[in-house]
Structure formats: C-alpha cells, structure tokens
Amino acid sequence: MASSADTAGEGSHGDGDGETRRDFLMLATGAFGAFGAAAAAWPLIDQMNPAADTLAVSTTEVNLEPIKPGQRVLVKWQGKPVFIVRRTKAQIEAAGKVDLANLPDPETDAKRALKPEWLIVVGVCTHLGCIPSGTKHGELKGEFGGWFCPCHGSHYDTSGRIRKGPAPKNLPVPAYEFLSDKLVKIG
Amino acid sequence: MSDSKFKNPIVAWIDYRLPVFSFMEHELHEYPTPKNLNYWWNFGSLAGIILVIMIVTGIVLAMHYTAHTAFAFDSVERIMRDVNYGWLIRYVHMNGASAFFIVVFIHIFRGMYFGSYKSPREILWILGVVILLIMMATAFLGYVLPWGQMSFWGATVITNLFSAIPIVGDSIVTLLWGGFSVDNPTLNRFFSLHYLLPFVLVGIVVLHIVALHQHGSNNPIGIDTKSPQDTIPFHPYYTVKDLFGLGVFLILFFGFVFFAPNFLGHPDNYIEANPLVTPPHIVPEWYFLPFYAILRSFTADALIYLPISWLMSAKLAGVLAMFASIMVLFILPWLDHSPVKSARFRPLYKQFFWLLIIDCIILGICGAKPAEAPWTYIAQAATAYYFLHFIVIIPLLGFFEKTKPLPTSISEPVLKGGGGSSSAASTKPMEKA
C-alpha cells in the first residue's frame, strides 16, 4: 500500500496527498487497535499473577533460640521451604576456603550469610524446583556436605552453593533481617 | 425438494433447510476411500472415540471433584469409594489418558511409515502435531488434579521448565503459579484449563478431518487413487472395519480398567501432596518418559551439550531440546523430500524407521531410570540419535536412497494390471461393479 502511494505521489500531487493521508490513518488506526487489544488483554493475563492476599502473607518470623550449633531446620515461607542452618566454626571455615574459580555460580560465603553463624537459603533446587535432601538428620547431604537434590542429582555445599549436577545457580538467599539476636524475619 | 435423495420425508424436509444429512452422506457414504487400507488405519477413528470417552467421563468426574488443595485429594478418594460407579468412571478416565497416547503414538508412527505427511497432506500432519501438543498439555494438567505427591512434584518440575527462559523466566513461572510455589491458585487454573483444552482439541480434530477429506486417505502403498476402481465408499466398508477394531480395543482397554487399573500409574500419587517433601524418585507418566529423558540428557558435562555450551546453560538446552523433539515433527514434510511415500518401496528408510522406534523405546526406559550412570550416557546417545534421524538421516535418504519401482495403481498389484487406467471405462466404484 505504501508503495502504491509513492508511485501515485510522483504522478499527481493531489492524489498522492490523499493516499498518504489514508495510509497514515490506516497505520494510526492499526496502532490504536493493537494498543487497545493489548490493554484489554493485560488484565486477563495479570489476573494470573499472585493476588493481593497471596502477597500479604509474604513474610515469616522465626525464633532462632532452640536451634543448636550444627543443626538444620526447615521453615515454610511463601509456600516454599527455607533452610536455616546454625553452622559450626569448621563449616564456616570450609565454606570460606572454597576457590571461587571452581564454582559454576561464583559467590563468596561472606556474601551469602549476613552473620556467618546463620545460613538462610531457600530450599528449592535451582534446576527444576525439587527440595534437596540433607536438612533432616540422616538424609543424603551430597558430595560437598551440604544438600543433595534427588530429582536429577544436584550437589550443594555448606554455603548452599551449587557444586555439581544440572542446577545452574546457588540456592537463593531470601531477603531477611535479624529483628534481634534470636529472631529473624524472612521476606 | 421433491427430487431429494432422501426417501424419508422428514429427513428430506430437514435436509432442504439444514443440509446435515447431505453432509453426512457426502463425508461418510460417498466419501471414496482407498480400498487397500490395513488395520494401521484404524487408529485415527479410535483416537476420536477415546477423545469422546475422555470428555464424557471428565465432565462426570467434574461433578464430584473439588479444585482446592485442602479437598482435591479427598474428593478423588470419595469418587473412588463413595460415588456410585465413581471408581469405574475415574479408572476409565485415568486409563483412557494412557490409551489415548498409545493410540495416537501408533497413529503418528503409521503416518511416518507410510509417508502420510507428504504433499498434499502437510497441513493435515501439522494439525496432528498440534493435537499431540494439546493432548500433552491436557494430560499434564489433569494429572495434577488428584493432588498426590506425583501430581504436585510433576507440576513443580514442569512449570519450572519455564524458568530456563533467560531474563523473564522467573516472572513467567510466578505468573503460571499465581503465587510463589505450586499452590491453590495453580490447582484452580489447572482445573479450568484441563476442562477447556479437550474442547479446543475437538475443534482442531474437526480441522484435521476437513484437511483429510480434501485429498482423502493415504494408503499402504502410498500412491494416489487414480480411478474409482481404486476406492470403496467409507460406509459400510470402513465403518465396519473401524467398529471391529474398536471392539478389540475395548476388550484390551477394559482388561486394564477392571484387572490392572493402576498398572500404568505411580503408587506415590496415592499419597497426598506435601510441598515440603520431594519423593526420592520422581517420574512423569509413561507417555512423557522419552521427552523427560531428552530433557535430562543435557548436563554440563554431556557430549551433546558441548557444541552449544557457549550459547546457553545446560538447563535451557535441555528444555529447548525437549520441545524441539516435537517441533521437528512440524518440519518433517520438508526434511523428507523423497518423492516416494510408503516405506514399502524405501528399503533404507524402512530400516531407519525401525531404528527410530527402538531409539524412542530406549529413551522411554532411560526416562524411567534414576539420573545416574549408565542411564545418563545411554539417554544422551539416544537423544543424539533421535535428532540425527530427523535432521541428517531423513534429508540424506532423499538424495541417496534407491527406491523400488512403484505399481501404477492401487489395483494393479491385486488385479495384475487389470486396474488403473485400463479399466477407466468402468466409472462406478468397485462395489457396484
């Protein structure tokens, strides 16, 4: 259509003007229609996102008092498991010593734990979302003493970092803050 | 109206205004069908019947099912124990899904063996692949509904596939879930979509049949019908053959429903979903196993991943490969440019066809095994071969294969030269000759 307007424009002025104006109107109408369709579609798509009440229960407070050194616990946050580990001196040292060059997703241990004694990570395998084992006593902890995901064989270390297997990323660290020495708010 | 082809005046009256009877007469009775179709041609109508069975049993199940995480598992148990014939209806629906896939897989491999995807049936074939995709989505959504452990963790793993998409992946997963994990909003929308998609399927099946009737069925020797000598009317010849096949199918099917209803299922799905405990060994339903094996084949140290490792993560590669394993079927009509359709006249293609079948079975077995040596290596080799078959072997065969001579008509092999052009004088279909 644009090309026919161009050739017409060369021949006679009046016609050409008319054609380009029509082209413009067509384009403007089309753009308007597309914008309107997208605007109408958005509520239909966005309704699928988390609703206000789902978002509202998005933080969890955990009392750290009863957790002993070396112990791991699992709490629920946003419907997902969160691993909280009170790490021993040896575990902290081991996690700090790892050569970053060997990591698929390099991160220092210091960056992953606000207080080295407490490791708090989301217990969802970054491969396809299974829950790695190793939190409960006697469960497999994998080759690096952290967690092992049974679904497709991912190994995590004592900092929750991915060391081996199909998972691409470290176990994510959720946003959290210490409300007091013995109380942490996750989310 | 007086010259209507229908004797019954009511039928004639209606048909004059709404030509449903003409339509049926045209599509079923007059519709000329190659006279040499064998039993592999039963599986199309069989698939259609199963779709109807799934819709009927599904609608009835939905009358008793509760799509809420707190009640779903119990409502299915109530269907099994308390609802009159609930056990039967659910077992028919459950095993019907498996039967649907068996039948459709056979139907697809039939098309591959006899070259049914070739011109002029490319769109017919593409619509078939679309049907397969929607079926897979429907079955996946349905499997989540009983809210057992496999439902929950299957849903988790499959929805997480989308997190492999760069940048927007995680937002897409949150959008699919309607929360931060698979939860009640997810179950609700899955039920809504599980109810919807089978009806979308019906629509596409109708298009599939429109495309089929445009040029008629392919046949075991893969050459066009040339004269009425080569065809017989669909009804009664193939309606009766299809009905016989249906009878055999129903005997086998109800053998499963009554005597081994959980044979193809996984016992863990009778444990209610627990979002905080992943079962040690999760597997999808059997019909997804080959695709699952392809997904898992792409690990950071896999040989097949090396050539693309600079481009994307192993996780994304696995997800793309899994989708590609079906997408490649869309372009099969153009990958295979051999002019000969039926494998009966393609000695090499015939052998590679069976190798592909074996390869798919191996993939299926690997998908059921835990992801450890030697299964990972076998799965990786089988995945490589799967793509090699479509991307390399099939196009090359088009160039290098020496095909056998084709008969001149469908009737020729039967009538020893009596059919085809020589008998063009007989304009009537065979059965009236």
Ligand code: HEM
């Ligand atoms: C393409 C057709 C369909 C397929 C392949 C399919 C597949 C499935 C599968 C695999 C299950 C899980 C069975 C189990 O393990 O318990 C299921 C459950 C269910 N389906 Fe379907 N379905 C289809 C059509 C429908 C339709 C049309 C409805 C109508 C609403 C429906 C309603 C249900 C309900 C309520 C359940 C949950 C009860 C149960 O788990 O037995 N389905 N479906």
Ligand code: FES
């Ligand atoms: S989900 Fe953990 S390894 Fe795949």
